[in-house]
Amino acid sequence: MTIDRRGAWVLLLLASFACNRRQKVEVQPTIEEAAPALASSVHTRDPKSAGQLVSGFHQIEANAWRWTAKSFAVALYPPAGSGQKGATLQLKFTIPPVVTEKLGKVTLSASVAGSQLAPESYSRPGQYTYERDIPPGVLSGNSVRVDFQLDKALPPGETDLRELGVVVVSAGLESK
């Protein structure tokens, strides 16, 4: 059998293409961690909970808490039976004086799995718990996303390049 010159070029190109498509290195398996189970309640100081702080949380500070941005969200495990009976959402947080000094009254609202919860306003610095009932039928599955929203936040500035909302200590769902 003979291969004409054009055929040889095609073969050469194909061989070259095949070679270029090869994986550049053998890939070895790795020993991976088991997927972490979600908790119903998270403390922002706990690094193991970091995976449940979906967005809007800054670094841990003083090994105790985290600043948030204007919007922040957590993923929580719905407590047993909460789908039928409902649950209570609790957000423990602090409003530092600098926030009220510069922004005045701030309003916090939340939504769970798309269901809006009533907002609440705070005009003085201090420690607060934002607590709302979640009606039956909202919570289901192994994970629920809770979105929090502030109406105002401190913009990035000269001293701190971060957007600052409130200081959150924990967030959780409690069964009724």
Added chain:
Amino acid sequence: MSRARAAAWWIAPSLLCLLLYWRGFTAWFRADDFDWLGLVLRVHGFRDFLAALVTPYSFGTIRPWSERVFFMAGFTLFGMNPLPFRVVIFATQFANLALMAAIARRLTGNAAAGFLAAIFWVLNSALVLPLGWVCAYNQVMCAFFLLLAFYFLLRQVSGGRSARRYEILQWLAFLLGFGAQETNLVYPALAAAYTLLCARKQFRRTLPMFAVSFAYLLVHRWAAPPQRTGDYAMHFTSGMLRTLKDYWMWSVGPAYLWTPFRAPAWLVPFAVALVSLGLLTFLVREWRSGSRTAAFFLAWYLIAIAPVLPFRDQRMDYYVYIPVIGLCWLGGQAFARGWRMAGRYRAAAAAMALLYAAMVVPRSVGASDYNHRLAERVRNLVEGVAGAHERHPDQTILLEGVDTDLFYNAILDHPFRALGFENVYLASGSGRNIAPHPDWGDPAEFILPPDVTAKALDERRLVVYDVGAPLLRNITTEYSGRPRSAEVPRLVDAGNPLEAYLLGPEWYGIDGDHRWMAKRATLRIGGPRAPGQRLYLRGYCPAGALRDGPLSVTVTIDGAPLAPAAIHPGENSFALSYPLPPSVVGALEMRVVVEVGRTYRVPPDNRDLGLAFGAFEVR
């Protein structure tokens, strides 16, 4: 010689070579190999290809065939599969062994001398790295061109109608040898030494080759000026004699005089002295008898070793790989002659050969095995990280447990760049496990600062792997739970997306491994720990930005301006340093403002460009 004996004469040294260096044949890549494997990434067109062939890299070397083409072609066709590279390396070595034996047979008129010379070379521990470390292939290829050119010279000297053809072939091999390695420039001296001693009529015909070597030397020094400091600085002092003594010991005996036997410290040097005495006695006898071949063998050694003698601070065992060919020829001739003489001469020859083998073979086998095991560790890490990247393509990979061997062989030369990703860092604290070698590289450049690590973990942009076992183990959760430092880093890499939170809003987005600033940019960085520490800025300033003269760079720290500095034309890869005021010593963080005197544009990019960074470091 019967056909079977003739076949054995040619093949046996190669088979022994494969047997002895099987661990080298099966070794993976390591260290500088990755730098060369990644070279192909710099090629985007024919002009880049030419530049990649001849631009001086790696301490000013220009080796188009043995490094550039070898690695670029190998990686393009086979990726990080070492087998094709090894096949080429060993095939070249087999050719070297055949040439070596053939040359010795021609020079001594004794087939046994040629065979033994090849065997002695195979046993020598100088072969471990050229055969076991891919980037040392330049040695093997250089030996090939030197031996080939010399073989053609011998054919030319023997006269006949083909003499002219062999002279042309000698020239071709000589010229091609410059693409393999710089040592090739000694070939005219080798040819001249041989013709002067053994074929004086041909001596003058070797002289034009000196002009070529001299021209090569001039061009090479122009393209890659010799280093004045560091390991590769040349020292033309009497210390060269001490270096020669050491290389002689490593040539006649094991590299670094290493032996696995529990022996008194004087034993190996004593054995080296005995074998050396045997060789020199034979040399003197030959000289007295009027034969100059043995003298040429010694001349080969001295001429080939000469280029590396000025490298006082960079002594490598494989530097004797080519020179030792001369001593193996001498040893082969001496053994063959002694064996033929029978009686005490035969006994002495056998004793010397056994002594030599007893010294060098354990080192060759041991070092080859060590090289293999080291390369396997590198393989586990690189292939393991490739697996981790495949599982977590959008996350940065942090490695815990990298030690000295792994850092210098698997991290420093950026193996992952060749695989298309670079976001691999070392865990903070890794520096404690890595012995410093400032001339090789700085582990600090690969360590992710604790503060950046903490933030990246919180944002789930980082996965952490323990590299302490052959299979990498994901320890992200466990690592996240460890006590954290909230210190603002003192080394900020503007090209690392994980450190973007330290940069002000004026910066442009990341371009590959760097980030452009406009006229003014800000960042946060940790303050100096002690008085006297400085702020270092490293980055890139294109020639176009310096066309109108020096570019002023003003830096202020917490509002206080530092001494003004400028980047001058030609300083495209710039490194600026500023003394820091005492007021910021111990500060948790400083706010740095960098401002350049002017910006420039590169159409169609409509951004106002200042400088590309790079790193900011306080130390």
